[in-house]
Structures are given as C-alpha cells and as structure tokens.
Amino acid sequence: MIGTSLTWVAHLVTPEELTQARRFATALGLAVLSDEPSKLMLQTDSGDVVEYCTSDHGLPDYFFATGATVVGFQVEDLDDAAAKLANAGFTPAAPVGQGGGVRFQHVRGPGDTIYGLIQPAN
Numbered sequence: 352m353i354g355t356s357l358t359w360v361a362h363l364v365t366p367e368e369l370t371q372a373r374r375f376a377t378a379l380g381l382a383v384l385s386d387e388p389s390k391l392m393l394q395t396d397s398g399d400v401v402e403y404c405t406s407d408h409g410l411p412d413y414f415f416a417t418g419a420t421v422v423g424f425q426v427e428d429l430d431d432a433a434a435k436l437a438n439a440g441f442t443p444a445a446p447v448g449q450g451g452g453v454r455f456q457h458v459r460g461p462g463d464t465i466y467g468l469i470q471p472a473n
Contacts, residue, residue: 355432358469359423361402363415372403384451413444414457414465421457423467429454432468436460 364372369391376383376393384400385392389408393401400423404410414421426432433443433456444457444465449472456468 355424355426357399357422358425359400359402359467361404361414361421361423361467363419364403364405366405369403369405376401411445411457413459417462417464421465421467423455423469425469425471427470429456429468429470432470433458436468 362372366389369389372391373386376391381393381395381401383391384394387408389405391403393403395401406415424432429447433447436458437443442459444459447454447456449455452472454470454472457465458468460466
C-alpha cells in the first residue's frame with residue numbers, strides 16, 4: 352500500500368455550468384480557494400478540493416482528453432507511487448509539478464484516463 356486517499360477532483364464544464372457551480376458551492380457552504388472567470392476551486396471541511404474549469408482555462412490538451420472528470424489521489428510518496436504505476440505500465444502525462452502547497456503528477460490510467468497523484472509539500 353502506498354498510502355492513498357481520494358483528495359481532489361476536477362470537472363470540465365461550460366461557462367453556464369461554472370455559474371451553476373458557484374451557486375452549488377454557496378449552497379453547500381464550501382470554502383472558495385480560487386474564483387476566476389474560467390475556474391472555480393473549492394475545498395471541503397476535510398480539506399478535499401473540487402475544481403471546475405472551462406475549456407478556455409488553458410489546461411494542457413491531455414487533461415480532459417478522455418473524459419470530463421479527473422480524479423486525484425493523495426499519496427505519501429509521489430515518486431514511489433509514480434514509479435510503481437510506471438512499473439505496472441501506466442505512464443506520466445506530464446512532468447512533476449508543484450503549486451498550492453503540493454507536488455503533483457498526472458498519469459495515464461486505464462483507458463488513457465488522466466489521474467492525479469498529489470503529495471502535500473513538507
């Protein structure tokens with residue numbers, strides 16, 4: 352076991368759906384981490400992140416290539432988790448990134464679906 356938990360999910364939405372997401376977040380009382388014209392990032396009480404993005408947000412082409420949702424798993428050791436997935440035949444979609452207090456790696460999972468591996472920065 353590499354110490355995982357589901358911690359982040361991103362959804363590709365239309366501009367109209369982004370407006371709906373803002374109302375949805377307000378009704379649920381989610382904390383707003385970022386509110387931009389093409390992106391809304393929210394946080395639950397337990398620290399999990401829900402992100403809504405429109406297609407003009409400037410995301411990499413691969414990000415939503417196989418679906419409208421990307422799920423991220425928090426891992427204890429990003430490098431170890433990425434190596435284990437690579438050994439199992441699942442390749443990185445991009446280099447390791449850093450931002451918002453985390454290191455992350457996007458990997459291609461089953462069906463080329465993109466998943467995020469997320470390690471809190473220490």
